[in-house]
Amino acid sequence: MNFTDQVTESVSTLKLNKLRSGLAILGIVIGIGSVIALISIGKSSQQSIQSSIQSLGSNLLTISSSSQRNGVVRGAQGTSNTLTNADAEAIKTSPKITTVKNVSPEYSSRSQVITGSQNTNTTIIGAVPVYAPVHNVVVESGNFISESDERSMTKVAVLGPTVVSNLFGAGSVPIGEKIRIGSQYFTVIGITTSKGGSGPSNQDDRIYIPLSTAQKLLFGSKYLSSIAIEAKDADSMNDAVNEIGYLLLEMHKISDPTKADFSIMSQADILSTASSITSTFTTLLSGVAAISLLVGGIGIMNIMLVTVTERTREIGLRKALGAKKKTIITQFLVESVILTFTGGLIGIVLGVLLAYIYSKATSSLFIVSGSSVLLAFAVSSVIGIIFGWYPARRASSLQPIEALRYE
Amino acid sequence: MTKETPIISVKNLSKVYQTEGIETVALNNVSFEINKGEFVAIMGPSGSGKSTLMHILGALDKSTSGEYILGGTNIEKLDEDELSDIRNQKIGFIFQAFNLLPRTTTIKNVMLPMLYSGIKKEDAEKIATKFLILVGLENRLHHTSNQISGGQQQRVAIARSLVMNPDLLLADEPTGNIASAQAEEIMGIFTKLNKEGHTIVMITHEPDIAQHAKRIILIKDGHLVSDKKNNNC
Numbered sequence: 001m002n003f004t005d006q007v008t009e010s011v012s013t014l015k016l017n018k019l020r021s022g023l024a025i026l027g028i029v030i031g032i033g034s035v036i037a038l039i040s041i042g043k044s045s046q047q048s049i050q051s052s053i054q055s056l057g058s059n060l061l062t063i064s065s066s067s068q069r070n071g072v073v074r075g076a077q078g079t080s081n082t083l084t085n086a087d088a089e090a091i092k093t094s095p096k097i098t099t100v101k102n103v104s105p106e107y108s109s110r111s112q113v114i115t116g117s118q119n120t121n122t123t124i125i126g127a128v129p130v131y132a133p134v135h136n137v138v139v140e141s142g143n144f145i146s147e148s149d150e151r152s153m154t155k156v157a158v159l160g161p162t163v164v165s166n167l168f169g170a171g172s173v174p175i176g177e178k179i180r181i182g183s184q185y186f187t188v189i190g191i192t193t194s195k196g197g198s199g200p201s202n203q204d205d206r207i208y209i210p211l212s213t214a215q216k217l218l219f220g221s222k223y224l225s226s227i228a229i230e231a232k233d234a235d236s237m238n239d240a241v242n243e244i245g246y247l248l249l250e251m252h253k254i255s256d257p258t259k260a261d262f263s264i265m266s267q268a269d270i271l272s273t274a275s276s277i278t279s280t281f282t283t284l285l286s287g288v289a290a291i292s293l294l295v296g297g298i299g300i301m302n303i304m305l306v307t308v309t310e311r312t313r314e315i316g317l318r319k320a321l322g323a324k325k326k327t328i329i330t331q332f333l334v335e336s337v338i339l340t341f342t343g344g345l346i347g348i349v350l351g352v353l354l355a356y357i358y359s360k361a362t363s364s365l366f367i368v369s370g371s372s373v374l375l376a377f378a379v380s381s382v383i384g385i386i387f388g389w390y391p392a393r394r395a396s397s398l399q400p401i402e403a404l405r406y407e
Numbered sequence: 408m409t410k411e412t413p414i415i416s417v418k419n420l421s422k423v424y425q426t427e428g429i430e431t432v433a434l435n436n437v438s439f440e441i442n443k444g445e446f447v448a449i450m451g452p453s454g455s456g457k458s459t460l461m462h463i464l465g466a467l468d469k470s471t472s473g474e475y476i477l478g479g480t481n482i483e484k485l486d487e488d489e490l491s492d493i494r495n496q497k498i499g500f501i502f503q504a505f506n507l508l509p510r511t512t513t514i515k516n517v518m519l520p521m522l523y524s525g526i527k528k529e530d531a532e533k534i535a536t537k538f539l540i541l542v543g544l545e546n547r548l549h550h551t552s553n554q555i556s557g558g559q560q561q562r563v564a565i566a567r568s569l570v571m572n573p574d575l576l577l578a579d580e581p582t583g584n585i586a587s588a589q590a591e592e593i594m595g596i597f598t599k600l601n602k603e604g605h606t607i608v609m610i611t612h613e614p615d616i617a618q619h620a621k622r623i624i625l626i627k628d629g630h631l632v633s634d635k636k637n638n639n640c
Binding site: 005016313314317318319320321322323324325326327399400401404 | 462465467468487488491492494495496500502506508509510519520522523524528567571
C-alpha cells in the first residue's frame, strides 16, 4: 500500500467520525491559534512601542532628578527636586562639554485646563524653543514658543491635537483663543502635529508654555523636572553621558558617583527596557499557549487510544489479511498526523484572524511572521507523530487471534 | 508412482496454553496431511481444539511443539512479518463473522489484501471486480458492508479470500452467522471452487454442513479421533 493510498484511506476513516475528529483537533486548533495570535500581537506592540519611542527624538538623553538616600529610605524616582536652571546653563556653556548639540530644560506638571464650557486635565510642559527640534515636535499651524516668549515670560500656549479636540472639537484651529490653565489665562499661538501614542504617554495630549512662565508664574518652582540633551551624533552618546555626569556631580558637590542625585537615560536604554518588557510578555503568553498545545497533543493521544481499542477487530483482520507491523503503525501515525496537521492549519487561520481583529480594534500594526506560521506547521505535525506513536505501537503489537476474538 | 507433495503437512502438533500457571492442552500430538484439491471439514464439539488448530493452520498462531509445513514452507520458523506475508500470499480466510471493514465498499474490502501485497490500485480494482462477479455480486460493488445481507457479506469475504490466488482456503464456521437458505448458496460456491481445483479446509460443528466436504477430520479433547472419506458426497 503506497503512501498516497494510505493518506486517502486515513482521511476517509477520519471522515467517518467527523464529530470525534473535530473534537480531537480542537485542542490543537486553540493551541496553534493562540501561539500565532500572541506572537503576532506581541510583535506588533513591540514595533509600535519602538516607533513611539523613536518619535521622542533622536540621539536623545534625558537627565532626571533621582531621589537621594535619606538613611535607608529611598524616595520614588523623580520625586525630589535636584535639577536647576543653573545645571542646564552649565551643560550648555561649560568648556568640558564637547558632545552636546542642544540642551532643553523642562518643567512638567499636570493641571486642569478650561475654556468656555469645556475643560480637561492634561500635561503642561514648560519648554524652551529648542524643545521642538530635540523632541521632534512639529507645529502644524501657528508657531512654537520663541526666545522672546521665554525671556519676557509671556502667557502663550502651544496645544497638542488631543487637547485641541478636547477643548475646541476635532479639526478646529483655535489660534488666538484664550484658555485658562490653573488661575492664569493663556493665548493659543500654535498647534502641533499628531505623533500618535495612547494612554498616559500620549504625546498629543500636551500643552507647551514658556519654561519661565511655567516655573515662575504658574507653578512657582525653581527646579526642573528634567533636562533633555540632544547629542551631536549617535556615536557620541556615551561620551555625552560621561561628560554630563561628571559636570553635574561637580555642580552638586557629590564625590561618590553611586550617590548621584540625578540619572541619565538614553533613548536606547528606554527602548531596550521597553522591548525587554514586551518580549518578556510575549514569551510568557506564548509559553501558556504552548502548554495548551501540549494539552491538545494529549487529547489527540487519548482519542487515538480509544480508536485503537475500538478498532481492535479491524486491526486483527488487517493483520490476518497480510498487514505487517510497519503498515499498521503507518496507518495510525498517518491518521494522527492528519488530525494535528488539520488542527494546525485551522489554528493558523484562526490565529491570523484574531491578530487582524486585534490590530483593527486597537488601530495598531498587523504583523504575521512567516517563521511563526512555518513553526506552527512543523510543531503540529511533530505533535501528531509524538502523541500518535504510542497508540500506533499498541495497535501494531496486537496479536491477530486476540484481536479477531475481541468483541 | 511417486507420492504427491501435500499442501499441508502437520506432524505431532501440540498446543499448550498457560493461564495463571495452569496448563491447558488444546492440541495433543495431532498429525495429518492434506493434498492439493481436497475439501476437508474439521469437526468437533466446542472446546475440542478445532479453533486452535484453525489458528495454527492459518498462521495466526504458533504451536508449542511439532511441525507445520504449508506449501513447502516451515511455518514454525518464521517471524511475525514473514507470517504476515504467508497469510497474505498463501491463505484465504473466510470467518464466521465475515470480518469486512465496516462502512467500507465491497470492492475496497476485496482490494485490501492486494494493496498489502503491493499490487497497484488500478490492477487491484480490476481483479476485485472479477471475483465479485464470480460470487454473483456484480450489482453490489459500491455498496458498503452494512448495506448488504449476511449471505452477501460472506460472498464478499469469499471473493476477498480468492484474490491473492492462495494455496489454501481456510473457512472458520462459514455458515455460522447466516440463514440456512443462504448457507446452502455459500456451500454451493465452496463446492464449485473445489471443483475448480481450490484446496479448502473448513472448520464446523454442524454435521450437515460438513457433509459438503469430501473428507472429515474429527477432533475431540485435542486428539485426532477420526479421519475418513465422506462417502455421502
